[in-house]
Amino acid sequence: MARSSLPAFAPPLSFGGALQLHATTLPENGLRLFVLPDQSAPVVSYQTWLKVGSRDESPGKTGISHLLEHLMFLGTKRHPLGEFDRLIELAGGENNASTWTDWTQYHENVPASELDLVIALEVDRLETLGVSEAKFQSERDVVVSERRDRVEDDVDGAASELLFAMAFGRRHPYGWPTLGWMRDIQGLTRADARAYFRQHYAPNHAAIVVAGAVEPGEVLRRVHRAYRRLPPRFRPEAAWPSLGPMKKEQRRTLRFRTPTPKVLCGWRGPGYAERDHAVLFLALQILTGGRSSRLYRSLVRERELVQDVRMSVVPFEWASLADLWLSAREGKSTEEALRLADRELHALATKGPSEAELEKVKNRVELGFLGGMETAAGKAEQIGLGALVTGDPCHAFVRLDELRAVSAADVRRVVRAYLVDPPRARIDVQPSRGRA
């Protein structure tokens, strides 16, 4: 292969003031590289973020993104089964991967001296992945086991899966589970995985994030040397499928072997990059973040109606889902708990939070943000998520500024717009005494 010239980094971006983020794109194939030098520990976090997730699947083939993530650890022509993990551990590192709707992420956290090993292993599995039929089937069984653990035998997982299907529709890319429907997983073939890999696992759909005790120029030289030979592959740009408005509340009952009734509600929300997503996140903290939050205090402490109350909003690119989970205490009613929760939502939409309440949750959010930035892996994760989902690798700091600037009026507006006015999806979980 002909020599190609080393690309230059763009002027560094400030990463929270104290650190600088260096970014570039390989001209040969469009691979993006982000390097965050951070000498606070002699370690490095190497993360490969691929812009492919369960939203890129099609009905009948759900779960293929996640299954492929598993297959990526099963060996290549150069490194047989188990060798990838063994070499990383021999180097004192740990590795794992995760898949969600919008992305798939692989990471290795290793001593800084082991960067070359990680680069070689990552490039190798992009180039020469090879999984036998027997290994494919065995790993598919492992994924089936994972699904049993997280969904079939888990009331939270089963309800959550149903909620997304109701809120987005079973044929919408955000409506099917990233794990895949059980029947789909069991029907996936090695040919499916190979085709999916060829379509999506290409450098122009990926970003490498390197954070830790490294020198940016040296990382660039090594990454360029290793990855420049990988060819780009082109695929149709993923487009947000049209989603009709939810006209009225959708309601389902889920019977499950669980000791007490539960209720799970979901509302469609803004995409992760939108400012309203940050406002909504803060509003949910006011409602359920910590023991002094409104719903925890009212429903768990004062009324003792529920044992658990949680709200969250997912960081999806196209649209999010905010959810409310109430798990009743024995002999108590979810109806009453939900009625009080609704009352609190209306109160927040009407009167908004007090200044003290707003300040309290901002402090809480700031603490969580700092905690997430303690390690090289934590920083790399924020860079990768920001780059892939919002287009801005420093989005975490943009979001922090947005959170700090949220006003009581913002909270009122967003709670009304996303949690009070629109209809929701609602699942009532009823304890089942039967065997199914």
Place this chain on the structure above:
Amino acid sequence: MSGRSEIQWVTERGVPVLLETDPALPLVDVAVILRVGALADPAGRDGTARLLARLCRSGARGQSSRAFDDAVESLGGTWSAEVGHGAMRFTGAVLAKNLAPFLELVLGSLLAPGLRHADLGEARREALADLTARQDDDRWLAARALRMHLFGSHPYARSPFGSSRSIPRIRLADLEALHAAHVGAPSILVGLAGAVDRRSAAPILERLLSRVPLHGAPVPAPPPPTLRPGRRVLFVDKPARTQAQVQIGTLGVRLRDPSFHPLVVANQAFGGSITSRLMRVVRTERGYSYAAGSRLGADVEREAFTMHAHPSLADTPACTRLMVELLEEWAQRGLGARELAQTQSYLVKSHAFERDTALKRLEPRLEAALHGLPRSFWAGFVERVRRISVPQIRAALRRAIDPSALSIVVLGTSGSSLERDLLRLPGLAELSRVEYRELAQGRIRHPADE
């Protein structure tokens, strides 16, 4: 890495303070450990220490629990309590600028808790609801069953959570007595990690700890547990499962036992990571279970060594048999030279990740101090691991791990051939069964008690 330091001192009242200064981020992790836990629960009142811990984070005298929660969270703080057999661990974090008022709140509540009847009533109902909610958590239920089955009438079988029978019996006087007897300078350890130095922390701690009682009776050590011979299966029946939770246990090791470090290395190779034997064979080769692993417990007395997996109901007998065979082979033959070298390399080189945050650097120091171990116990971990040999591991395994005396808990759904197939496990001495909801009562039928 500038500005980092590691300091330890003792306050005038005799409370040790361990500090890890790291100014990289404006936050401080706070830990307070009390040397009293579930082993100090009065007879028949399991869960007392946990309820005391709950009330010790509910505000000082004259302050409502609501006001306490509000104040802690308004400072950008978190504060929670965890109770084990030998200790209560209060941990949290706070924005560095608010450290002083945060310490005032949490230490005030810990040293002079309100201990109000109303709060106890609420905490009791919360604890009972927690037990009910845990009926959804199959792994927790199996682990609970395993401890009861393995330890029988020994105090290590007790659940710090208490039971549906014991919690209603707990009185305010029990909490007051426990606090008065055990919360004093000799039982307290304080740890701080993050953007804080001794110059700023010492005056605050001196003031807040100036009235801490000088007494604090140590909790008597538990007797040595005994291992019953034979392999005994406890089947925990829970309807509508698609998979089983398999947990297998035997006695492990004392923390001060010379075998401890060799066994840490051996366990790492057996079930401590993605490349360990259990994961390799049970998951990667057979596809039985998404997760498979083992854990070496260690305490003042021999704690539990456990292994786990969650196969489908159909695969459960074969998976359980395989796990037992792997255990036998490991316990009898130990590790090969290549496997040991791989594990040592991992443990030595990965030590950098045990020290990449201030809190991670603090935690092993606190644990060593809690157990009265020399600082080198953890600080010298890497050197100890490097020196361990194949014969040392084999000797340690033969001395400590007995694969012929096992408690095997299988949580699954009866009605298929599952129980019948489990009877074919080699060396099986007994198979008993319990309905999963009985676990909440804190007692299972135990042949040794009859």
